[in-house]
Amino acid sequence: MANSVLVETFKPLPFPTNEAWDANLSKDQHRRLRWQDKQIRSQTALVRKVTLLQALAGSLAGVLAEPLIPQDRKALREWHDPSRGLWRWEDVKLDNPNLRNGPVIKAFFDSIAEIDELKKGRHSTLRRKLLDRNAIIERLELRNAELLEINSNLRAQIWQLETKSGD
Numbered sequence: 001m002a003n004s005v006l007v008e009t010f011k012p013l014p015f016p017t018n019e020a021w022d023a024n025l026s027k028d029q030h031r032r033l034r035w036q037d038k039q040i041r042s043q044t045a046l047v048r049k050v051t052l053l054q055a056l057a058g059s060l061a062g063v064l065a066e067p068l069i070p071q072d073r074k075a076l077r078e079w080h081d082p083s084r085g086l087w088r089w090e091d092v093k094l095d096n097p098n099l100r101n102g103p104v105i106k107a108f109f110d111s112i113a114e115i116d117e118l119k120k121g122r123h124s125t126l127r128r129k130l131l132d133r134n135a136i137i138e139r140l141e142l143r144n145a146e147l148l149e150i151n152s153n154l155r156a157q158i159w160q161l162e163t164k165s166g167d
Contacts, residue, residue, distance in 0.1 A: 012047040015085030024082035042089035046101060049079055049086050050108045057114035060121075069115060076108060 016022055021037035022044070033041070049070075056062045056069065063069065070076040073095045080088045089095075097105040 012051045013044050013085075015048065017044075017085075022085060041087055042091065042094050043101075045085070045087040045089060046076075046094060046104060048084065049076060050104050050111065052084070052086070053108060053111040053115070057111045057118070060118050063115050063118050069112070071112060073105070073108075 013022070019037075019040075021033055021041040025033070030038070053069070056066055068079060068081075070079050073092075077090070077092070077095055078088055079086055093099055094101060095105055095108075096102075097109075
């Protein structure tokens with residue numbers, strides 16, 4: 001997603017910024033923030049989250065290591081990780097694809113689609129490996145059965161030879 005609108009248009013603020021709004025706040029602390037700081041906090045969190053998802057979309061290892069990948073706007077809104085400066089917000093207008101942040105939300109959905117494709121590819125690769133291994137196991141089981149039959153026939157022949165020579 002190197003050519004994504006989000007990467008070209010937005011640069012998320014690095015975390016931490018040491019600003020009062022850019023910390024893990026209680027509801028009471030958040031309520032006391034100035035309106036502008038609340039706006040900056042939510043906007044920054046949105047851009048950080050989507051930028052992180054874009055980075056994950058390019059790496060299966062990253063996708064597998066990420067404990068939570070939101071699949072819809074509600075989950076994106078509720079995603080909270082204080083260690084990375086990913087804050088919750090309540091205003092559904094912030095992540096509405098038809099409003100101001102439409103390009104960011106489009107980048108979110110594009111990233112999720114790419115992540116889903118990565119996961120499917122991983123599963124199809126694993127499925128293919130399992131099918132290949134199952135085919136090998138089946139061939140080995142058939143070969144073992146053939147060898148056991150050959151062994152049984154040889155033992156029968158040896159027994160017949162021994163009983164004839166003993167007469």
